[in-house]
Amino acid sequence: MKSKRILVIEDDPVTCEVIQVVLEDFGFEMMTVQDAEQALQASRDAPPDLILLDLTLPDCDAVALCSRLKQEPSTRDAAVVLMTHQLSEEELSRVVNSEADAQVSKPFSPLGLLAIVHECLQRQGTPTGS
């Protein structure tokens, strides 16, 4: 079975690396980018099945990027999971009202992340990786 492709949009390279190690271990094909431009480009090149999007990207509104990704032909079918930190009420409201499919709070455990990824892919009808 073809492994599922996951795009990670995260500006912290260490976090990116950890997510990559964790998800690769479960058979996912990983792509990591650090900003919105790279994300759009990468998703056009290889459409992902799921996108992990950091809420606190520098110089970028993650909620707005999420909306844009949901409109892009290459990514509109992909599940978007917002990776958040401790949220203020205003931020929480924005996240809840966003077009994201799920949210995971940082710092997350590998199993916690894997469970959410699995759930999102299940909802899409695409089972998890290997």
Add this chain to the structure above:
Amino acid sequence: MRGTEQKTTLELKLEKLRSICEKSPDNAIGLLALAETAFRRGLRLEALEAYQKVLKDESVAEAHLCMAQMYRHHGLYQEAISELRTLFEMEPGYPEAHVFARELARDTVLPQDIEEILLAGCGNDELALARVRLSIARSLVLREGQELVAIQDANAGDPTFGYYICETRKRLTYCEEVLSQLAVLEEARRAYLADLDRQRQIERERQRAAEQPAAAVAVASQPEPEHETTSPLGGSSEQYTVAAAESGFFSEEGQVESQPVSAEAVVEQAVQGEALDVNAHPAETVEVEPTQLEHAHIEPAQVEPVHGEPLQVEPVQEEIVQEEMVQALPVELELEAKPPVSEEVNQTAGALWDDPPVYVLPSQETGPELATVQDEMQVDLTLHLTPTLEGSLPDPDQPGGLWEDGPVARYEETPPPSLDLGIPVTPAYYDSGLGDDLAHPLVEETFVEPEPQPVVEAPVAAVPVARNFSEIYAPLLAGLDGLIQTLAKTRSVSSVFLLNREGYAIAEQVKDSIGRDRLSEFIVETVSFLEAFATAPQYWVLECAGGIVVIQSVDSYHYLITIGQTGANFGALRYTMDRVRPNFEQVLQPACPA
């Protein structure tokens, strides 16, 4: 060291995460990943350190759960409860924590606040997510086990993997147990919700009953449905009635205390307008006599059923109730009647105490065998002195005797019988037969002292010649090297030495700066000292911040010393040492002194 191709995916992942965390020691996500991976690998210490770092700044439910599990593993139940409490403050419906808390309740009494949380149970979404998490964990553990088995097959005879396979099997079993416990949690949740609904319904009915006292009688006549559910702590085996438990109806022994309810009491309560505590009554029909109703000035016709539809009451399973009752009955220990142990037996056999030495008190009623032994052991204290100089000694009563200074005692004219003292005595006149010229001159009778002989030191007892160890052990080295290498494969083990009691290093695998000379001194000086504490120990473990030193006696003459760095898996090390010890013993048998 095993090559990359001989490492499992988990081990490779662990190495990657270690490398990441070395570069960024404060990255919480990296630390969490490292901790979880190490925990799954059985490296609890490494996991604990990583979790502690994370929990300094963050609060993560999974980290608290793992900490609680580790505390429980070491018997630190209060610390485990503390972690659990913190976790439940964050996520009261965390299913894995509920399962763990039930396990913890077998070891210790849980505080009331945690019991209440357990009673509330977990939500369906939480349970669904937990099932996904556990399924993922299970599949990861399963893969780890499969990889280990494959590697073990490729390295036949290497016992190192046996430990990890056993540990992996345990973790797999645990995953499956927790998964199966989720069904119990689900059932408990359903029962809890059903009970809440029932409580609300009863509350509504109470309010209505308070408004319509007569109607309350009908409420009381409704049998109380009993729902069997699982105890929040005891799993499916401990079933009880929710309503009774909720209303505090469990006595200390766990028996449901049924209070006798009379129809008069119900009516009186209803007349007085008190809210009926329906819950407090056992499920039985209260028959109201018409006379009582008249007494209450209530027309029977006014009594209307509160419920539009009769309640569907599930029959209470009598067997279960009976079983509960049986379980709840105070247990009477049936001790096997044994004859009282006589004092004499105690004293003789030392059976009741381990430490005091066995001793035998003399008994007047000793049997013939013991009497014989006693006869033989009697010591004849009569001194049979041979008379020697007794007769020639001065009378002690005479002045000048040996005991007093005074005039010299007079000796008898008659010389005492000659005493052959072995000293040559030259007679006063000696005829040599050689003529007068050459004859010895007359000399007075004197004692001639023997010529002093030069003192010759007694020959020193033969000192045991040091055994030629290199010759003794040479034919054994081939077998020993393989065994030493097996031990050295254990992760974080830096050196392994095999020495004999006299400090001779027979074989070694050294990856650090500790030389064999130092170890030789160490074993000579340490073993006898340590043996003063324990005569036949299997292990001595010296632990310090830098690592551990494990001394294991192979036999009464040979010792294995294993040195591990920080993070060395002592469990794995011990397992491997236990496995290879008989092999060492067998190989070393010819070199073992009688």
